[in-house]
Amino acid sequence: MFAAQYNPGDAQLTLRTDYPVPTPGPGQVLVKVAACGACHSDLAFIDGRAIPCPRVLGHEISGYVVKAGDEVAETFSPTTLYAVLAIHPHSQSRDGFPALFDSPGAGYDGGFADYVCVRADQLIPVPEGVSPELAAVAADAGINAYKFVVRSGGVDGSCKRTVLVIGVGGLGHQAVQIAAHFGATVYACDLKPEARAVALRLGATEAFSPAELDEKIKGGFKCDVAMDFVSRKATFEAAKSVLRNNFYSFPADPRLIIAGMTAETLEFSTMDTLAYNLTIVTPQYGSRADLEAVLELYAKGAVTPVVASYPLKEVNRVLDDLRGGRVLGRIVLVPGDE
Structure with missing residues (x-):
């Protein structure tokens, strides 16, 4: 063969x-x-x-x-x-x-x-109407995006959430759609203009460059959930800053999902977690139920990779x-x- x-x-x-x-x-x-x-x-x-x-x-x-x-x-x-x-x-x-x-x-x-x-x-x-190509994508990128958004981020439609997706790549662009499907207000950040355009097309309310996000943070921009699909020092710090702004809305439940694989060392202190009520999650692969769920979203057209x-x-x-x-x-x- x-x-x-x-x-x-x-x-x-x-x-x-x-x-x-x-x-x-x-x-x-x-x-x-x-x-x-x-x-x-x-x-x-x-x-x-x-x-x-x-x-x-x-x-x-x-x-x-x-x-x-x-x-x-x-x-x-x-x-x-x-x-x-x-x-x-x-x-x-x-x-x-x-x-x-x-x-x-x-x-x-x-x-x-x-x-x-x-x-x-x-x-x-695989449900009817889902192609072999989409089924393959579901087996890794799809299942992970679903787990990160729904189970790790708590974006499941039970309450109104605001979500920042940093890195609109193979997983991030699906995270945008899944979060929007469950009623979240979604913001996106990516270095590439074409990736930001994809995010807007797929349901993001706004899409920022890294420099634009920095300016927004200085102005008090905040979210309930930040999903870092890049997971480098700069993006990790930006995600923490977005969630720190939630401090004055206590008892908010801000969550930072480290969703990218990187060789860089990411640092935080107990001031980040305890004082700001911040949960940092480093999830891995999803479950059988997660894969079945994301395949159903594909079949319904709610998520189109x-x-x-x-x-x-x-x-x-x-x-x-x-x-x-x-x-x-x-x-x-x-x-x-x-």
């Missing part, structure tokens, strides 16, 4: 046409990959040399079951499209690596290939575009014509 293999130390993936089709073990199924998203996590694995051995990358997967291994009790229809939970609920930290690494494309071969083996209970049926798709054979060009910041929304790779 065709597969894009990561080799430690190489910035480019090796495109192979002779990669063996995997055999599902006990409790596993063999999935014919319909689409697989390309993610900044893939770049972290490649450029950070985080995986010590050759591996087929790709953890944002949708596809069709073609074979079940032993001990799989459920019967799967070959015409049913499934999204694959990237992190299994029973994933474990081992060998010094976090549970995050017990996932396709990290702990074992992933979806940058024609076929992938996953656990049978990682599969979530910005997605571009490319053949899997163009994976290295796509990853270079991600490195260079030339991607708006999300990119999905589709195998089949290699």
Whole structure:
């Protein structure tokens, strides 16, 4: 089969046409990959040399079951499209690596290939009308955006909230839509004018550049929830400042969601948390119920991710575009014509 293999130390993936089709073990199924998203996590694995051995990358997967291994009790229809939970609920930290690494494309071969083996209970049926490309996006960017907004941020329609989304990228532009869907007043901040335009189109009331946000903060701008999808020192400080302004509305429940992965050290003091009643949350992957919920939002048209798709054979060009910041929304790779 065709597969894009990561080799430690190489910035480019090796495109192979002779990669063996995997055999599902006990409790596993063999999935014919319909689409697989390309993610900044893939770049972290490649450029950070985080995986010590050759591996087929790709953890944002949708596809069709073609074979079940032993001990799989459920019967799967070959015409049913499934999204694959990237992190299994029973994933474990081992060998010094976090549970995050017990996932396709990290702990074992992933979806940058024609076929992938996953656990049978990682599969979530995709509602009618949701394409394989969107189902793949839901499996990582969608589920995380939903969890960060609804469960971590408390933006679930139970009360009126104001939300600031910093970084209108692959997750952030979905967070804008999810928060707006649940009745929040949404503000967005991004360095790119085109990203700010996307935020306004998708439901943001206003969209600021970083410099504009700084001026707004000096004027007393405040929100209930700040979601930092960039998570660098400057954005973290801006998010804290937006929430500190809530102090005079005590007993407000300001929440800062650190939603981006960064190598920078972010600092706060007890004055940030205790004196300002500030909750700082660093959530990870969502649950099965979160993935089902975001797929339903896709199916209803309440959330429409910005997605571009490319053949899997163009994976290295796509990853270079991600490195260079030339991607708006999300990119999905589709195998089949290699």
